[in-house]
Amino acid sequence: MFRNVQGSNVLFAGLVASCLVASPACSLAQGKSKPIPIGAVSTLSGPFTFPEATAAAAAVFDRVNAQGGVGGRMIKYLVEDDKLDPGAATQAARRLVDNEGVYVNVGSASLLECTANANFYKERGVYSIQGTGVDPACFSTSNISPVNTGPYTGLVISLYFASEVLGHKKVCSFATGNAVQQPGWRLAMERYIRITGKQLTLDERNVGNTDDMSSFVLKAKKAGCDAAVFVGIEPQVVSWVQAAKAQNIAGVTWIFLTPAYTEKVAEVLAKDGEGIYANSEFEPFLTPSPVLEDWNRLMREKHVPLTSFSEGGYLAATVIVDVLKSIKGDITRETVAQALRNLHSYQTPLIGTPYAVGDGDKHSSNSSSKFVRLVGGKWEVATPDFVRLPN
Template identity: 50%
Template structure:
């Protein structure tokens, strides 16, 4: 009951901020810039060969924002590409995956109705690869009540990381703050580390504060300075100048894409380039690079996954599969691909009939799934909360283009 109440409170606060978040999400599409290294996708998952599945379908659901003010079409398309390949290669014991994608349209009521159609009418065994700013906040309690597990492609709000039935594949903004602070202090060796919060979203501030407090516990040090914006439309410049005044050597700053552009311009205009500035994943967009150009040189950002535009062997299969299916190679596509690939492995591990119960039992046993696309093994397990991705790589702007700042993953200590 306590968990249900907490989820309800978080959901109510989150839904009040949906218009702002949808606007932010619309800015966060990360299309691959310029020339992208070509890659070749595997014909079939390991151990399988071409043999089109024709048996009784296994129902899997996905709830994503496909229309409305902010859209995430790549995630569900990427997940479908994974399952289409599986079906071409024999499916699960001859049974194909029937993947049903529902569009929440950025509307809480529609999100609730869509989840109920998938669970009660479509009889899905699980939710996979969803990329929605509404799904967790609206449906987490319902999924728990109905015994539905969700391998989330993109987790954003606090509810996504505080449900026994949802486990996102991405790092998320809150762990993102912790790992960025840790990168500043333990990798870059900055002594005076600071934080500026530009997100003005009901229900989010406590989660961001807890993320900073977690860094203080891990490192045994305290923030030199912590500032927060009054409202989302405020100019962040006074907070950045204050960080300079108190001697900050590195500052982790969050916010949406428009904040990234404002921060980059304020850094140059006020001579703040002697400070290391680290943004969240929302900063990692081609538009930020384009808008800032050389002005943004040195601005860092958290990538969460293997940087989507890196020339990395780890991206070979996902990039090849996206190219084959005409899907933009973005961070959202990585999340959908990862969620579906992990769930595919779960399905293939099940001995006997694939049901909602056997899927939940298999996910409960999933305590370590290694993939080079993320720096921490993915897990589901039996915990009351799930935030398995505790790693990131960092990218840096140089003359308007994001490049990998370092090849090693930065992983938080247990």
């Protein structure tokens, strides 16, 4: 703890001697050496996994520790796998909070963790800076604040982009039929209508995970959609575009959410995907943007895949490191929670609106996106500036 400080051996010897009589100096030395425990509950096994988010957060914390930690205290990062199971998610959170005594969760990425643990975090006074928020509870509870836009606000922004930026008149929406997501889709539709004063030509919320996409692209054609937003994950997006080509559907602007924005989608679709759009919740990662320089270098150094998920984990970890450094006095679960309640406007060029936690009963501060377009088999930035929803 005292390395590279002139006279440190004498100081350390004095502190050791003081500890023999349980002096305040002993408590100070012990406090300085105690790690700062930070947790995460993510889906790391099963059909849908998000390992990049916690891997990116770990990379940030490793670098901080290599530089001497925060106030001389190392960060101890503890990651639990919820196995895409609510029961496992609940047990994981209790191990971290009650057994390990984590001060905060950072970089979690899961399809169900927020719903499973939101009330527990509130009861224990623990906050979670979600690297990738997915289920509705991530954005509608007091102690969880994701850094990403998420599927619900992402849907609103994408519909807004279709009608207000691209100027399409007949805009359609296709959302998945998962029961847990239905409240989120409903609120998204209400928000879009409230912001624009416009009704959708078609509002479909019943796309199954294994459904044939042909029936839905034909619905879009029959409804006369000028533009259609589909919230599907990567394989569904590929199937959607291939089905549209097989049905010879032309003249519809297809817009997808962040899961479509990958090198694999561009590679598989190639010319078949010419002109499709995707929503990027952060600064688009497949670009040479100077905003991404540090993230890019760190992820490559630590062999973390360059994805939107790793952007979320990196940003969540960067936020908490800055919060920890801002705390005057002892860093504890209580002082971390208070610092997060005071966090109302964290500025970062990685997202288009300031990140916040604050003391509200719900959190969805990232209400912006950039849009990318597939041109010649490569993703290109279509909106140099973030598209932001009006307040």
